[in-house]
Amino acid sequence: MGHGGNVIDELMTDHREVEELFGRIEALPSGDKVRKVYADQATMELVRHSVAEEEYLYPAVREHLVNGNAMADREIEDHSKAEQLMKDLESCEAGDAEFDRLIGTLMSEVRSHIADEEQHLFPQLRAACTAEALDDLGDKVRRAKKLAPTRPHPSAPDTPPANKLLAPGVGVVDRMRDVLSGRGKHD
Template sequence: MSTDTDVIDILTSDHRDVTTLIREIHTVDDAVMRRDLADTAISELVRHAVTEEMYVYPAMRRYLAGGDKAVEHDVEEHKELERAMKQLEGADVDSPEFAQALAQLETVLADHIQDEEGEQFPQLRSVVPPEELVELGAKVQAAKRLAPTRPHPDAPNNEVFHKLVGPGVGLVDRLRDKLTHRATAPTPE
């Protein structure tokens, strides 16, 4: 993505990428490929969620009527997504637990995407100055480079935690990914 892409376009593209990866998991029989697809989807979704919490949720609180309530709802969905991703991460790809975690992830993600793309993103686009949306997009892209790549369901889901502790957690996650040869989404440039 270019540096003048706005945050809504970036996050919408993330949604498409993750849902495509999840659809591919259903079509692949090879266990290694299924694991790689699942791990890549997880890493992409974690980075997406963390950067939303860092930059988009503060903008929602500031600009949207009912923004605090919308953010609370979205944070709860992020927690559900993290729990499903943690189960998915630890399950054998041929097990019923993997299928259950994947189904739970898909259900919560579909609702989350509908909330954001159907309501929140259009509202943000109508009230946030375009140059600020582009600035937020650049911040999100930069933050994705340092963000965690693994779910941490017991960690706080807030801007301050992610800005202060997130880069360290991300460094440890990326080191673990490298040492274990875990597939992850490409780091944004």
């Protein structure tokens, strides 16, 4: 979190980090408890990433890209599906049969979303925006990720201005819960 660079570089670094966590999950045998730790870490990263995209990237997509409203709506729909999967995954332990199904579906959905963003949305955004605008968006996304929730909240608003108002408060509560529970930490 907080890598530097323009918004596209920042988000692509996030994508690589999530893919690394997915690879760690896939490298462990079904039922291994560490899979749950990595799944929690991936969820924490994905939620922060999604909140930042919804607060800043997608409004820029709507403003600067031809057919931007439809593109942003599709991306937010992808986020909603992934967020529900992460919420369902929260209540599963690594040894549960449902865990394997949910994490597999989540990885597939997220990988598809990442490919779509990197192959279509990011090149269009790079062509439509100035380097300065992309750098400014990168700064905003980094700030948003620092305050964003770390747990899925499928019923929370996902468009401005409500998401910008609620995310920091929910983020504080989530981070407190994470510290107290040890969520996402190895024993």
